[in-house]
Amino acid sequence: MQKPYFFKLNSLVLLVLASLFFQSCNPDEEQTVTNFTNLSFEDDFNGNGTVDAATWSFDMGVGTAASGAGWGNNELQHYTDRPENIKVEGGMLHITAHKESFMGAGYTSGRINTAGKIEQAYGRFEARIKLPWGQGIWPAFWMLGNDIDEVGWPNCGEIDIMEYRGQNPTIMLGSVHGPGYSGGESEGKSYELTNDRFDTDFHVFGIEWGPEYINYYVDNVLYNQITPADVDGNWVFDHPFYIILNLAVGGNFVGSPNENTVFPQTMLVDYVRVYSLSE
């Protein structure tokens, strides 16, 4: 997520593989589609207060030395660890963007990651999220390769499980970045809900990631598969990645909020689950 995006929509065919799924009284389990059945990590956000420090670290401020201000994308928010921006309450993770003047920034929000704490190669990664909305609102559920400090970005690899523009409340995107296919050259696809939108209820965003493939799905719809043949460079998705959840405001991907953007805006995360290959 460090450069402007431009997606190559190389296939408009949505693979609605309903026949693969079995019905269950618990809709959360509808996504059991492969043999990634061993629950290796789960955060149900059942506590009250802040996120579990054993799992999550805060990204703070307006960027890093490596990314520069605006987190590499001219984003407008200042990330904090204040409960106004990130809290766990009512069984949910709340990441909230406020319009407020804070240390020179016009907005505040939150971003957390599992680097050095929860890292895994391959598996099924999913989260159940109710998204915020409005021009300039940019939430994401994504991953970076844990060797980023050694090899840098994009050689470390980036898997965007979900990102979304608040001004397109029915459309989300999933993609990968790697050497030769990062930023505007990334490989991915968008998925549009019919007769529904992402900001009115929870949806499950996930990938099934194995050697040689990454499958993308929303709820019970598998909408894309990316394989080494799809990318214009080395396949860099065979080492452990860590998870990031954030809510950006403004930036190259979404543009700035306008006078119609309602603040505050909250991304509600019901859970994050990671499965590994069954024994």
Next chain:
Amino acid sequence: MKKNIILKSNLLLLLGFVLLFSNCEREIEKDLKKATYSKDGTVFIDGFSAGLEYFPFGDSYFTAFTVDEETKYAGTASMRFDVPNVGDPNGAYAGAIFPDNGGRDLSGYDALTFWAKSTTAATINDIGFGQDFGENKYQVTLSALKLTTNWRQYTIALPDASKLTREKGLFWYAEGPENGNGYTFWIDELQFEKLGTIAQPRPAIQEGEEVTINTFLGVENTITGLQQTLNLGNGLDQTLSLTPAYFEFSSSNPAVATVNAAGEITSVSTGTAVITAKLNGVAAAGSVTVVVTGDFTPAPTPTQDPANVISIFSDAYTNQPVDYYNGFWAPFQTTVGGDNININNDNIISYSELNFVGIQFAVDQPTINVSSMTHFHIDVQAREELQAGDFLTIRLVDAGSDNTLGTGDDSSAEITLDNTDLANETWYSADVPFSDLGALTSRSNLAQIIFVSDATITSVYIDNIYFYNNGGSGPMGPTQAAPTPTRAAADVISVYSDAYTDIAGSDINPNWGQATMVTEVLIGGSNTLRYAGLDYQGLQLGSAQDLTSMEFLHVDYWTANSSALNMFLISGNTAEQAKALAVPTSGWASIDIPLSDFPSVDLADIIQLKTDGNGDIYLDNIYFYKQGGGGGTTPTSAAPTPTRPDADVISIYSDAYTNVAGSNLNPNWGQMTTVSEPQIAGNTTLLYTGLNYQGLELGTAQDVTGMEFLHIDYWTANSTALNAFLISGNTTEVPKALSVPTSGWASVDIPLSDFSPVDLADIIQFKFDGNGDIYLDNIYFYKTGGTGGLPALPLDFEDGSNPMIAFDGGATSAVISNPDPMGNPSSNVLQFVKAAGSEWYSGVVFDETLLTTPLIDLANGTVFTIKIWSPTAGVSVRMQLEGGASPAYEVFQTVNTANQWVTLTYDFTSQVNASDTYPKFAIFPDFDFSNQVPVATEAIYYIDDITQQ
């Protein structure tokens, strides 16, 4: 379209279905009441859906709608709408409703969708649903829907589908020509749908604003700006205008204000209540804070015959059309409001945040010829407590013979009301004869009425703005003030008079059940009591008065139409006694009624006055008095307060200036005169009683060679001879005879040249001789800066004369009415026309021949300011001090903003010698030193308020 009857059988079928298949655990009767309506969402697919009807608006172009089988988006037909041209005699717009009068249950849908295109890019004025030519209960309006020449799909969200269980109005629209031209648009596949992509409801009342209404008991106000904003699936917000039925309103304090389902707020007691609303459980943005301040008294109903009236704003007359009641003159006007208040069907202009504001009738509407009228009337009510210094100036502006504002022949005149005229929540009626508005040199092209308060008064109500002719049959009201009383305040107990301090706390309009309409009106500068339609009228004194030491009741009264008028005194023992007054009057009548004429009342305890009779009565100067020791030997008012600047004055005896220190007011020169210093109306005054002669020894000898006049105010009722002497150190003395006796205060300005050969460089004493009792005040020497009444800084051009000479090569200057009152409420300004062909260095220079002494004494300040209005930004304006013994000095400033008044400051401090004087200065607008070529295109600048600081 014929009424469709299929619907009825559908309904019957539905009912039958319910009976047959309802759940046996429920009671059938309850289900019977739940008759449901057609859930058909289609309106027009390829023809009218079942039950749909079509009714054009009554004044619209009736044949606008047809079914088009050639142009369509899909299927076999579309709806075609032919919008007429401007002024089409068959109807100037297209508009219709498409109801299903059986009603449909739309609660399962969330949008009305359709495909549309037009022959030209167009904006549909209003489109929506919920109009049924009945209650229109759940009407939805989407305004300004833009169409293109290609088929596109449009969505109108349902603001709250749960309300629409039996909706008749399925579609409506109203559209006028585009840029005056008719065109055609098509709508197809018009239907209600469940999209599932419409979310984020944000209802609002008052368009989301938190407004405050100051209102009165029993007055109804209506909540406006009812909206629902929803986010469509494409991420764009859509804001719809709604009817009140979508909302639930509530009052924070129903004891103060209630609100009904229609959003109508009724104030029921004094206090504050906040009205808020919800739509489908979601709190609406915006609120109405209702501040109920008690009963409202409307302005007096005008009584002038409509045949003799030209009205601008009054419910009593037919009003002339205006461009606006508030021009929102940017950028300096803060005033909001206009003809926006209706209290019990009484329309009132309300201005708030007032600094200045204008009513105009000059551009979109014709100017108004009021030359046949004799008076200007206006009713004004302050809506706040006032302090000294608060004022409201009301200015009439005539566009002049060219009937165009802003040109050189405009004229204007004004009246100013202050805190002695206006009072909080009290109507003040001004009836101003045009004879008092002499500066309005024409009134045949009246164009503006401007109100200026400079924010001293920020909230006013205005009503009954009209002009009238008081008719050939005699004036309807006095045009002049009642005679000013002359009795000493010490001899008076005043009930109602501007000349005295009235008994505090009196109520001029106690409610005794009378029909009389009481107002205070300003006549000739004097507050006057007006009883219109008198039957009887009380006046409750603020405190009981002991009049046993008084001898007379004085009343000035005026009436043209009364045939009976009695004045009563009433004492605390409820005894009252009347005195008949002769009516009608010819002009003001004054009567002095001996208090012995009221033997029945207890003069030690007078609590009320009463008037009865009929007609319209004007009253003033109601007071009790005693004749004192002969009467009229004491001034009742202070001498006029001097207005000359301190710098131009050497003062001997005046409260207005610093006097020469150490003077002896009563040197012992063997005179018989008694000297005292009584307070006259709060002003220390010198009194010579039994004058034979009297000296006044200055604390130090004065050099008055720089002065031009000796000013003296004096008052005497009994002197027959009075001389004033100046005496110089060489013992030369010269007398000047003063005219006696005086009628009130007399002011004399004696040229010092009249005292030759007294040595004006060494004045040591004054002397007066003559006889009688003499009051003296404001004895001072002064210079005019000229030969009397001539210009001095600041130059504001308000007297209409032009002291500035334009130069060179055809540039001209003139004093004109201020063409742009925004940012400079001044009446008159200097116009400088930098004509084509005039010199690049052309400008205006002060005409030094007007003065005998230098205009500018730098001892009074070395910083000057100029207000200037330039047609272009970025021009350099040079100011130069010139013509003096020292060199000329210049300062440059730049006008940064075009087409508005700006103030430029010229600081000469670093250049000049503060002891120098200059007879003139020059201003060079657009002093283009870098090019130095003659002016190519005429440019007009306006200049005003040149000050020295």
